[in-house]
Amino acid sequence: MSGVSCRSTVSATPKQSRPNGYSHHQAIKRDSCSCFRMPLHYPRYKKSDYETMPEWRLDCLLKEYGLPVVGDDNQKRKFAMGAFLWPSEKE
Known part of the structure; x- marks a missing residue:
């Protein structure tokens, strides 16, 4: 890395x-x-993982991929799920 x-x-x-x-x-x-x-591996979290992930971990994940770390906890969660989950996993 x-x-x-x-x-x-x-x-x-x-x-x-x-x-x-x-x-x-x-x-x-x-x-x-x-x-x-660019990190070597794509994050392998499930929707439930993102929903329970602490804010500091979301911040680290987004920074690791060079993505913006702005907004409140809920906005970061939605952004991470939109960026890293496949459409079939978002349901």
Whole structure:
């Protein structure tokens, strides 16, 4: 569960301007990539598990998948069930 780091391949020196007018510092910001972490396994919880899951565990689960952790306990529960349960499991 570790992210892969990316490095820019810009070879301009710090004081050198690029042909498009951007400085090296601006080029690094533009050329660098953002990286993310994706858990290896899809959560295997049932609807009843989400209904009884403590709020702190819901927060951890949503953060682990890079999903928003906003709202009250009930809203987080509904969001997690909508994100992780298959339609047949939601009934």
